[in-house]
Amino acid sequence: MNRFSRAAAGVLAGVTLTLLTASPAQAAPFADPLDTPAVASTLAPRALLNGLAHAGTRIVAVGQRGHVLFSDDQGGHWHQAAVPVSTDLVALVFPTARDGWAVGHDGVVLHSADAGATWVRQFDGRKDADVGDKPLLDVWFDAHGHGMAVGAFGLALRSDDGGKTWQHWESHLDNPKALHLNAIREVGGTLYIVGEQGLILKRSTNGERFEAVPSPYQGSFFGVTGTGDSLLVFGLRGTALHSADGGQHWARADTGTQTGLTAGLALGDGALLLVSQSGQLLRSADGGATFHAQPQVKPGPASAVLVAAPGQLLIAGARGARLQALAATAAAK
Template sequence: MKTVTLSVLTLLIGVGSALPALSAAPLADRLERPSRPSPLAAQGPLTDIQALGRRLVMVGGSGHVLLRDADGEVRQARVPADLLLTAVHFVDSRRGWAVGHDGVILHSDDGGESWSKQLDGRDINDMMLAWAEGEVERLERLSAAAPDDESLLAALDNAHFALDDASAGSAPGPSRPLLDLWFRDAREGWAVGAYGIIVHTRDGGRSWEYVPGLDNPDRLHLNSVLGLADGGLLVAGEGGRLHRSGDNGRHWSPAAQLTDASLYKLLALADGRLLALGFGGTLLASQDAGGSWQSVPLPVRAGLYGGTQLADGSLLLAGQGGVLLVGDGRRFGVWQAPHQAPLLGVSAVDGEHLALVGSAGLQVLPLAAIKEQLK
């Protein structure tokens, strides 16, 4: 089992110590038990944030989804699962999705006020088993008709391995964390996660399908997914691997290893550049839709986990030890949060304030003060 990616979402944000009762509960209970209201939710671990106009939507531990409107009040949404949520993505002011541990996918059609469950790890287990069984059966037929075809024999061996892997992965129950998601519109989207999982929907999440075909025989974790305007799709993950599809995920090119460092987040900038953020201060930039990448030197070696671009073009990257990088994508200054707790996401609140989320919860700070303190 690989551990680099999961440590970002458990050890770094302290979920294991913050939620001992959750980790001891039976897995099925976490999926069926609604998230509990907590007056301290805004101070607990938060993993992702998105601005919807003047509203902020944040997700984190214990199934918490927090909403902050223009008046500054923070409140909890109604969520049907009590487990770590890892990412959120809205396509407009009302329709959005969140993913998390145990393979859960949640949907909201009211701006995050309430959520319903569309998928969980039990469904993913079933999809993977059905696909693997079908592959074994298909390749056995082809191999019987051409017993000397070594490529078919190799493919059949791989299919048997995939079936064994799917069977073993299903035994503990819904234990496959999803780590990121991206929707092209209100109907089509993808979610990616641990052990090489990708699922895809074409109907807004009413149904999902398992996506095979990636060049990922070691089942490395997939940490981030990003769609491109030309219909392409990029998936980045453990070991610095980047997976690329030029046709909306139907076919995948061989994986490219951009770096030895695991990649945690893909970002698209307003000028068309793409960024890949990763372990140990890794920042890579592409100006050709992910065809080639160049390393961007940084003033620190902190792991980078999330980021955003402001209306004026400024780029903010959040990372390990409370580090926030502020720059133009080529040169950066460093702001250090006093608590030095990991920052996992950042968003503009308005033209004058930023919202930071991470293991210490939510912080809303004046942008001018942060820029004044840059090193």
Template sequence: MKTFSLSALALLIAMGSAIAAPQTDRLERASRPSALADQAPLTDAQTLGTQLVMVGESGHILLRDADGVISQAQVPVDLLLTAVHFPDPSNGWAVGHDGVILHSNDAGKSWSKQLDGNDISTLMLTWAESEVARLEAASAAAPDDEALVAALDNALFALDDVKAGSASGPSRPLLDVWFRNADEGWVVGAYGIILHTRNGGKTWAYVSNLDNPERLHLNAVLGLADGRLLVAGEGGRVSLSTDNGQHWQPSRQLSQASLYKLLQLKDGQLLILGFGGTLLSSQDQGLNWKTLALPVRVGLYGGEQLADGSLVLAGQGGVLLFSRDGQKFKAWQGTSKASLLGATALSPDHLALIGSNGLQVLPLSTFKEQLQ
């Protein structure tokens, strides 16, 4: 798919830009090999040992080995992929438009489809019908209970909304994925979608207990070692669960800006990256947040802590932000103004940058010297 804004995938979704009408054949047509796939838009990447796995437009999933050789994985769909996560060296999941969830059990060499937007619509419809039936029975037993009447009205609206969304086909864009291990994981997406699996994606459950009545887009999900789970998205909203997603605290609006990425540093510090140079920090597992000052106001979409503890954040207009302590940042401007959606260490000497112009490899020495 080549109709999305190249300024940034996250900005496209979170700001409510138009999403191209779904085409069912994209879910049935395999991604096509392309010698220029590494120059096409790439949206997310993760390092697996000495290999870099990247996802992007047209179902492209690319593997770059330690020698710099890039190969294209076998992918069963031909649509925009938005995020990838491997909880172990073999098992990984990728998500994207039309509600697609892909799984690999061979370190990214090949992929199979586990779910798509049609399946998600079925999950949502089953939930909505069950909720309406439950509240109708409760209201009949207590007809004067105004809270039940209001809840039933909301459930009926949700049912109508699910039916209307299903009529347009598999248009359920997914925007992020995180797995705690090879069995349990979550995906989040546009219009408040959140899904959960406990069996490696063999089956998925629609999560309805997260506080999001406006159905704002959910752009990022991240789990912590102590069982906490964080979700961030449109309108500066953040949701926190302290029990591995079983219950959610009321969502908090930390900013007016939409939030795109969640990161945890080696010392436990949490960061949220967002629109217009928004960077939020928490030192207490997401209970309290403060805004970090930045030298430029550009959208921030991805980043990584390097082996030496320094931090690189990628953003709009080809800007990178660098920090040695996770508190004070310097800005670096590349020769290209193409937006960067991620920065990942390839080796102790090189940084991989992904974005609207595909993959760039940047020597870390050159990058750091320019910021002295």
């Protein structure tokens, strides 16, 4: 062994001995993200954001490490909300200008009563062994406090008291394989859930079940949007299906892309928008039959989209939220 090798070996042995004999007190204690408030950071507006929603005229965004941001100038400037957890947040909904809910990893459900400025934890997986560390992937509420949260491995929870208590609702879904449930949305007054392996579920007229809708595609769907009986589901490999009769019949949309479609939006003029994992912005003016890529779109992976102002979109993704001009001036429904 040469002199350099012997010296290096000595250093390595010393480091190893130090690690082996270090007192347990020197090790950083585990901090449960469910008990650790989100850290305020000036970088939060440029970090991963997964969901966007309107809270009246305010825009609220959720993302990694418990980050919740809100903007009162259509996405021009952002403020970080006070959040009691630092687990990743995936989706949110505001059925009224003041009350909103956000969901994420570890089965967490948060509620805000002040348009997203502050949040309280209502539920997490530690309270229910059947939830555990399963992530909740989407959430829906109406203005009367009736809501649902859906997630991995078929997880489906329902609340009828504004999120104060939750009940398992898996037995009310036609999902015998416990497939992942990726999104829940209300379209035309009807609730739909979409998930993996082509799963499309539609709430029954009595509201007590979600019944399977036949699907011609067996890959994963990531979202659903539309207006009235016009419905659009979208997901892996640029796949989108459109229906003009509430899901009774489907036709494959021509999206012009093979990239996963992550979010969608219905505009007031009847147009439909989709965004992709690679940052493409696609628009349809024929009910979802064909989509065309919009020019001069800023690059970057996209996970959520909404109308920030007339002619202006807000697109969220791995690099925060960015404004994107849109020719149409209609507001989103």
